Amino acid sequence: MSTAVPAATATGRRAPAIALDRVARTYPGGVRALDDVSLTVEHGTFLAVMGPSGSGKSTLMHCAAGLDSPTSGSVRIDGREISGLNETRRTELRRERVGFVFQAYNLIPSLSVEDNITLPLRLAGRRPDREWLRALTERVGLADRLSHRPAELSGGQQQRAAVVRALAAKPAVVFADEPTGALDLRSAHQVLGLLRALVDDLGQTVVMVTHDPAAAARAHRALVMADGRVVEALERPTAPQLAERLVALGER
Numbered sequence: 001m002s003t004a005v006p007a008a009t010a011t012g013r014r015a016p017a018i019a020l021d022r023v024a025r026t027y028p029g030g031v032r033a034l035d036d037v038s039l040t041v042e043h044g045t046f047l048a049v050m051g052p053s054g055s056g057k058s059t060l061m062h063c064a065a066g067l068d069s070p071t072s073g074s075v076r077i078d079g080r081e082i083s084g085l086n087e088t089r090r091t092e093l094r095r096e097r098v099g100f101v102f103q104a105y106n107l108i109p110s111l112s113v114e115d116n117i118t119l120p121l122r123l124a125g126r127r128p129d130r131e132w133l134r135a136l137t138e139r140v141g142l143a144d145r146l147s148h149r150p151a152e153l154s155g156g157q158q159q160r161a162a163v164v165r166a167l168a169a170k171p172a173v174v175f176a177d178e179p180t181g182a183l184d185l186r187s188a189h190q191v192l193g194l195l196r197a198l199v200d201d202l203g204q205t206v207v208m209v210t211h212d213p214a215a216a217a218r219a220h221r222a223l224v225m226a227d228g229r230v231v232e233a234l235e236r237p238t239a240p241q242l243a244e245r246l247v248a249l250g251e252r
Contacts, residue, residue, distance in 0.1 A: 015079025017173040017205040023073035033059040035228035044203040048216035051225035066090045078172035095124040099166030099174040103181040105158045107150040114146040156187030176208040192218045213242035
């Protein structure tokens, strides 16, 4: 199985998982969703991105993940510049180096859990690493559910299957977009605990966009955004801290 070789800096040190340098994104009509944002995410860290509606947090994720192209600035994933790539090349890079977890799970109802997990690899023409997938499914408690269809799983189990799918290709970074938004409190707690454990135990890099201060507090670091800019960065954030920041932004 071919594996992308991680990029290294001139000093031999591995390049950051994500590096944005003065990134801006302006949409038709002059709407500036991102305004000169610079950001570095090192490997093995859990970053949460928060902010009120329209703050630019989703646009930041889309540009950082190669789902959208910035109007200006540089975006690097694992040391590879993606800003100037065409859509075909960006798609190839996402398949190799990026995993995604969405609020709505995005599992295909007609496929088994196992086929859902391996589908992105098969679309990329890659053979699944069965030992890796076995370890992941056992870790998330789905080893006995691989032949089931998504409708036969709880919401929390479906999201855990989506997490395994995101990790199947051993990506440089996993982007999680409101991953607990559709879950009950118990399932949300389990999924957040899983994401943090993947970072702490396996060295995975996770960037999570969320509106929930309690969810963001599970991260190592949290960014608070407003008007397309990062207005504050908090190390080891707490839920009360983040809630206070969001309230303050709403009162501006």
